[in-house]
Amino acid sequence: MRDIRRIVTGHNAQGKSNITFAGIATNVLDSAAWPGSRVTELWVTEEMPVDNAGVADRGARPIRHDPVPGGTIFRVVEIPPEGSTTLDTEAVFAALGSTRLPTAEDTAKHPSMHVTNSVDYLVVISGETYMIMEDGEILLRAGDCIVQRGTKHAWSNRGNVPCIMAAILVDAEPAV
Numbered sequence: 001m002r003d004i005r006r007i008v009t010g011h012n013a014q015g016k017s018n019i020t021f022a023g024i025a026t027n028v029l030d031s032a033a034w035p036g037s038r039v040t041e042l043w044v045t046e047e048m049p050v051d052n053a054g055v056a057d058r059g060a061r062p063i064r065h066d067p068v069p070g071g072t073i074f075r076v077v078e079i080p081p082e083g084s085t086t087l088d089t090e091a092v093f094a095a096l097g098s099t100r101l102p103t104a105e106d107t108a109k110h111p112s113m114h115v116t117n118s119v120d121y122l123v124v125i126s127g128e129t130y131m132i133m134e135d136g137e138i139l140l141r142a143g144d145c146i147v148q149r150g151t152k153h154a155w156s157n158r159g160n161v162p163c164i165m166a167a168i169l170v171d172a173e174p175a176v
Helices: 089-095 103-108
Strands: 005-011 017-024 027-031 038-045 073-081 117-125 128-133 138-139 146-147 153-156 161-171
Touching: 038 103, 128 161
Parallel strands: none
Antiparallel strands: 005 017, 027 038, 038 073, 073 161, 117 146, 117 161, 128 138, 128 153
16 A cells, blocks of 8 residues: 655745655555555645644644535545455444445445545546446546546446556535
8 A cells, every 4th residue: 555745835824935754654544344444644734724733743633524515625536446355344444434324226336436524636646546426437547637526426337457546535515
């Protein structure tokens, strides 16, 4: 699995810009319920507008699937090839503290089908995966950018290498 290098800027005691954090991100969730999957939390905000003061590591809190009301999450997600692993849907989403657990109807289409109360901006960094919707699917490759607007979706990596995506989740009203 891939380690993600994280650089966070801030201000020193004199108010000058500096590098506050630099190194391998350590807030990582490797799920036993979905071997080969990984979520690396980089930064989280819990208010809008965002408070850029202080030196606390806002990426060091427990990993949650959805942002808090008025919050954001910046993370990297690694999706393993489907043939190489099993997926315990209930355990994966429970470990992430999901606020909207998938239903049997959702997972009948694909085990990872779920929805979040957020608008998600994603960029495929490497590998490829299919984004499955209730009506249709599309192959995503490195460089593709996705705007996920509170819709039910699943990730299906039918290749033979992990798919790595950067994701920014912004709190939103439920779409349905």
